Amino acid sequence: MKIEETTNEGLRRAYAVTIPAKDIDAAIEAEVKKIAPQVRMPGFRPGKVPSNLVKKMHGEAIHGQVVNEQIQGAVDSLMRDKKLRPAMQPRVEFGDGYEQGKDAKLTVDLEVLPEIETPSLDGLKLERLMVPVADSEVDEAVNNIASQQKSWKDAPKTKKAADGDQLIIDFVGSIDGVEFEGGKAEETPLVIGAGRFIPGFEEQLAGAKAGDDKTITVTFPADYPAKELAGKDAQFAIHVHKVQVEDETKVDEDFAKSLGLESMEQLRGLLKGQLEQELGGLTRTAMKRQLLDTLASGHDFAVPQGMVDAEFEQIWAQLQQEAANDADPKAALKEIEAEKDDYRAIAERRVRLGLLLSEIGQANGVQVTQAEMSMLIQQAAQQYRPEDRERFNELIRTNDMAAAQLRAPLYEDKVVDFLFDKADITDREVTREELQAAIEAEETPAPAPAKKKAPAKKAAKEEAPAEAKPAKKPAAKKEAAPAEDKPAAKKAPAKKAAADDKPAAKKAPAKKAAAKK
Structure with missing residues (x-):
């Protein structure tokens, strides 16, 4: 096999690959010998059909199968020999002038993952904003339940x-x-x-x-x-x-018992626990936002534009869908169109943060265990009808990208928790309003020195770093690290935050090189 590098610019690589005709012919002969024992033909005993007749009967199908296998093998060898770490599935194109008996020529075009220096975690400082649950909030929660229990x-x-x-x-x-x-x-x-x-x-x-x-x-x-x-x-x-x-519903011991509880004290305790859990989630979101902002401000490296394109397309499609459901769709669409460059900058930041978190996780041995993955699959399968669950399970077993999509949110949470453990965290008591304001504060989508402030009604408040997904084969051995915890949504131009808490866009599969018959 002959490999010639035709492009090496930034993260982009392109290669011209030639598969010699003799290699294709040898693979065809091997395939003929493999299937010959199973071929049945009148006048011949099983397994005794001559090779030339096997070729005559099945040669076209065998040739197509072999050429496709040779192409896939050539691409795999290219990735391995050149130590390439594809950011997305490579684009493979088969030469138009190919004829049987001649060399097969193809082009392989891809972007590689950047080389990222593992950041030092020394001196990482974070502030944890704490909101105590007031008795008045518990009273309000009790009264809300009472208002729904009409008598x-x-x-x-x-x-x-x-x-x-x-x-x-x-x-x-x-x-x-x-x-x-x-x-x-x-x-x-x-x-x-x-x-x-x-x-x-x-x-x-x-x-x-x-x-x-x-x-x-x-x-x-x-x-x-x-x-x-x-x-x-x-x-x-x-x-x-x-x-x-x-x-009027009386809020007393009988009311608590009507809800199946033993006492008003138990009801108040349950409601207080729910409020603490809710506020704890907001506290984590604010601290994670602070962590990601810290990482983004300290790291600026080139990112694969294909990944940025895919991430932006996801954000943009969601914004357009929300704009279509707005009371004034034309005005909503005009508003997001005016901010299109900002959304693309946000998509780039998401990709950069995803790659950075993935590098930190890999460097520090963060993993999603098989038991955790099995639990994820079981939970995700419950979203499907019983008759469709086995097909979903098969997809996860056989498709690396689908498995990475499923694993990504948990993996990122584990990386973030790892960073929280390493950070010097100080606690500060604030009000609920102050906590919400910290979550919804303006962000700068790019880490360049001259930072452009995002518009006030920006969907990227709920920014989610992009996932560093593996290509067909995980040569880069990068775990995915996609989505940021979703904070309480701040209204975006088209009603909903575009950078919702979702994994990064799926990468487009490589074009299958179909062998000409």
Whole structure:
């Protein structure tokens, strides 16, 4: 095999590769010998069909298979011999003028991962912003639950039901005088205006009093699930037992017990724990944001533009989708178009941070264990229908890139936790508002000295460093490190942060070099 380097500029490499005809012919002969024992042909005993007849019968298919295998082998050898670490799947193109019996010529174009000096972790300082949970916040949480637990009390018998009141009713439904299945119930609660019954039902009971008997007529919707009732008029004979009005829920021991708990103390303890967990997540997000900003400001190296393109495309597609759902789609799209360069700078920063975190993790032995990976696969598989789960599992087993995508968020969390352990951390008590402001503070997308401030409504507040994914074969042995913990979202131009907490964009697969028949 002959290899000639045609491009070596920055991170870009290109090669002209020639596979000698004799190597292709030898591989074809080996394949013919391999399959000959299985070939069946009238007049010959099994395994005794001459090679020339095997070639005549299957030569075209064998040749195509062998050439494709030779191309893949040549690319793998190129990566190994030149010690290349592809940033993404190489682009392979097969020469148009190839004919059987001649040398096969192909071009291989790729970007390599940059050589990154492992940063020193000495002197890393971080501030942990702590928000104590106040009793007033627990009180508010308790009251919120109480407001959702409506209780009712009987109204005077002269009370006419109004919007928001609850009636206790019996009803019997019929169509053309014949009762239908499922159209009868006793002592059923109905809240006027809640919209739980078919259109027109609740409204016709406005003004009813306890003891009233009424007959109403309603039309079942055309898309009603019971096809035998859809679109038909029905009469309901109704007896009103009670009219009830909403009663204030008392927050006491009985209220806690109505929720299945032993006491109000237990309820408050649970709610306080939830609030502490929520605030702890925000604290971690703020500290991680601070960590990433520190890393970005101290490291500036060239990054593969293909990875930046893929990351930007993900951000941009999400922004466009959000703009389309905005109240004024044209204005939202115009706003993000004006900030397009800033979003690309953010995509570049994400890629740089991803590569940097990956380097730190590899240099310090951070790994996702097989047990952790198995747990990730099980959790992810639950998102699919039972009949699709095995196909998902097979994808993860056979596709390095898909496995890297799944592993990436956990790997990054482990790298970040490693850095937290190494850092000198000081605690500072702040308010919830101050913590939120720290998360949503303006960021500078590029580490160059003359930094351009991102627009105020920038989707990159929720910046996620890009994943350093392996190519088809992980020659670079880089673990992925994609997404930053998602902070509480600050509204972006198109409603949602574009740099959401997601792995970096999938790399496009190499163009398959199909052998000409």
